[in-house]
Amino acid sequence: MLALSHFNCSAIPLLPQISNDCGEKVEARVAVEELTQYGNLTLLQPTTSGVIVVILSMTLGIISNIVALFILVNAYSLQRRRTKATFLLFATSLVVTDFIGHLVPGALVLRLYLSGGVHPDDFNSSDSMCEFLGGSMVFFGLCPLFMGCAMAAERCLGVTRPLLHSSLVTKTRTKICLSVIWLAALCVALLPCLKLGSYTYQDPGTWCFIKVLSDTAEVDVAFMALFSGLGLTSLTVSLVCNTISGLKLVLTRLRRKPGSHHSAKSHDIEMVVQLVGIMVTSCICWSPLLIFGLMSVIRSYTGSIGEDLSSYKTLMVLGVRLATWNQILDPWVYILLRRTVLRKIYLITKCQASLRTNTVGRWDQSFPSLKKNQVDEV
Template sequence: MLSIHHCNFSDPDAVSALSNQTQAVVEVAAVGRKENRSITTRTNPAAAGLSLTLGVLSNIVALFILAKAYNRLRRRSKATFLLFASSLVATDLAGHIIPGAVVLRLYSNGVSQNQPSHADATCQFLGGSMVFFGLCPLFLGCAMATERCLGVTQPLLHARLISSTRTKIALVLIWLAALAVALLPVIRLGEYTYQYPWTWCFIRVLGGTADTDVAFMLLFSALGLASLALSLVCNTVSGITLVLARLRKRKCHLRTAKSHDIEMVVQLLGIMISSCICWIPLLIFGLMSIINCHNRSAEDDERYRTLMVMGVRLASYNQILDPWVYILLRRAVLRKIYQLTTGRTNMRVSTLRRWEIGSLQSSEKNTVKRI
């Protein structure tokens, strides 16, 4: 029940106290109105729908290009790279559709202004999907960089070790490893919770973080950063090896064989740059959020909450940028750009002779013509 207090308004102290209470109420109301406007602004479903549509279309186009190239080059050394790349784009496509559909469903149900009291089945599924589809591209990019580094530096060993069957086994193991990490909350190692503005779920890093949540976030960030670091090392070694091979002025047929490697390494560099820009902020913000997690103020929690939202939005752009690496960084596209910028049409006398003139099947056509 409410107790009624009688105030003596002739007392200056009472008047001052009442004034302070009134001012506090006004400030709280203003903050509430500001927060409501902030939630409305940050949770516009049109932006999420546009991002989902653009990502789906981009990945479908890239998947079509890669599948067509893989069918033509099934028996060549590039087939392994194309199989990895096609799997990466397919994973990005699924990672855009599945979590995106759940997020749009949460939008359609209305955005709550308060954090939900518990993580339901939808939150558990969405959190697991974000961890799984977050680690898979990083693992696949690392595997592609390692495979290309072996192919460039040790071609004979690569030909002996790498096969289509082993590549498919490696893909299955990568997906299983990411799935195992995503399912850790099932065995009580970490927990998925709704994240501000309560339209997505991820590892609990704020609000009563337990030691298992800290370990889960450390594992996720460490795996992601390690994958990016290994990709950087392998791509650097591959690039230096190819540059040195060009400088030694090898024979023409050896240069032609290296043109595939150059194209693949350029695409890998594009993937690595895209992944670093999009994923490093979220991985770093996740590590920052668990530092001194038991001795944080409310202002610190608010700052980390904002950083996490920015990080996950930036990470979602990686699934849009990856397919454009394959769409744009192809020899056919680069050849057209070269023609437009230099005005040359006779490609046989240009420096792009090294890039194996023609489309991916041009070498086979040239062989038939010579015969």
């Protein structure tokens, strides 16, 4: 991620014992490299590959969210069932949040890459841009987790208690719930404004997050514990609710009498399958950052991180990269796990199974006839 910056004559006065002449660039370069190896001089420059990766990631995320948003808005306008409309309202809000959460922090990270990043000596400092970037990451990190939890709870109520669901869940209350989710995430993100935690630049100086690796205080531990606790709790509730919904649908399917009407349940199956996809994606993408961040801040505060500091920096970078992929993969859950796509997959699988059965049947039928012909010849 880091590289030596371009060297010129202005750097030579730093090395009077080696060269006082601008023509001796070779010796000066060797000296600079030696000092860099010993850690006495660090010059930053973003690599071209890093910038390309950021641009490609942003482009892919924007396209994916726009396609998913178009599908959801079109489905919402054609939907007449209230339970499905409520789910689509949640899903559309989640995609819009993912889109903004991918665009805004991504643009700020790209700006830091292009500007050369922040020097390691300034990692513990913070400015308005770092505060905004760190707050954006916390806000747009909690919102999808909260929404996934709310969607799972809503579907669990709809599958297990449909009458209670129809009397409690309305579009107005759904909008109020979404507003509460956004407000709660915003309040958590703004806690550093009340001196209840802080945001700092993180290695390699191209992103900001909660202070977890050095000079941590009690408020930093509490802030990170709150962020991780809320995120992990949301994932746990989603897991429990989706498991209950899935088991209920399976039991209903097994108890269904042959020839009975079950088209109404196909909507529930589609929604639960999509929720399971959202939950699995969120667990894979967000759990590492939530767990690594909590481990880092605890070890940093107790002073036991020691020589493992570089390892924890690597884990944090890995965690945030996985977290950014959540906003890219979420839209594909709605694109690929729609009822029409699932039906086509089911029909293709059924067709393949029928072909195998027919092939085995033809082979079984051919062997007896072959044996009969042999007997007749004898």
